[in-house]
Amino acid sequence: VGRIGSTLFRLLDTAGVDGSKLLHLTGGGSDTKHPPMERAMIRQTQQAALDADLVLLMFDARLGITYDLEEVIRWLRKLDSRGISFEEDVDADEATASARHVLILANKLEGDRWTDEDDSPVMEHLREISRVGFGKPVPISAEHGEGI
Incomplete structure (x- = not known):
């Protein structure tokens, strides 16, 4: 837990924890495979996301929406004010952001070379992530401190 001014925050890095594992564990029952x-x-x-007013979801804009990212997005959509709902499968086109705010951070966008070509893979990935229901992504470079 950290503090910036009067704002408390919790920073979690889930790199290496894929979306399919996240969904498997949220389905209830015991899990002895992991x-x-x-x-x-x-x-x-999961608890941090439930407790949060704002979730920052960072993805590699050069890779686009991977299977794992898609699963995490689906899971975040299922959050509501009462917690997690597993009863219905939310379709990507029908979903809207919940009361919990999710901000998409498009990482690995150093400088402005990635904006040069409108038909570049990076620009297509940004358009694709914009359609998941959490608004336009914020371009950043965590390594170089750009956009932060």
């Missing part, structure tokens, strides 16, 4: 540390990390991530 190591205890991994299960604890995923549950901590």
Whole structure:
């Protein structure tokens, strides 16, 4: 837990925890396939998202929407004010952002070379992520501190 001014925040890095594991663990029941540390990390991530007013979801804009990212987006859409709902499968085109705000951070966008060509893969990835229901992505470069 950190503090900036009067704002408390929790920073979680789930790199390496894929979306299919996240959804499997949220389905209830016991999970003995994954190591205890991994299960604890995923549950901590889930709880942080449940407690948050704002979720920052960072993705690699050079790769676009991967299967894992798609699963995490689907899971975030299922969050509502009462917690997690697993009853209905939310279709990507029908979903809207919940009361919880999700901000998409499009990482690995150093400089402005990526804006030069409108038909570049990066620009297509940005258009694609804009259609998932959480608004336009914020371009950043975490490594170079740009856009932060």
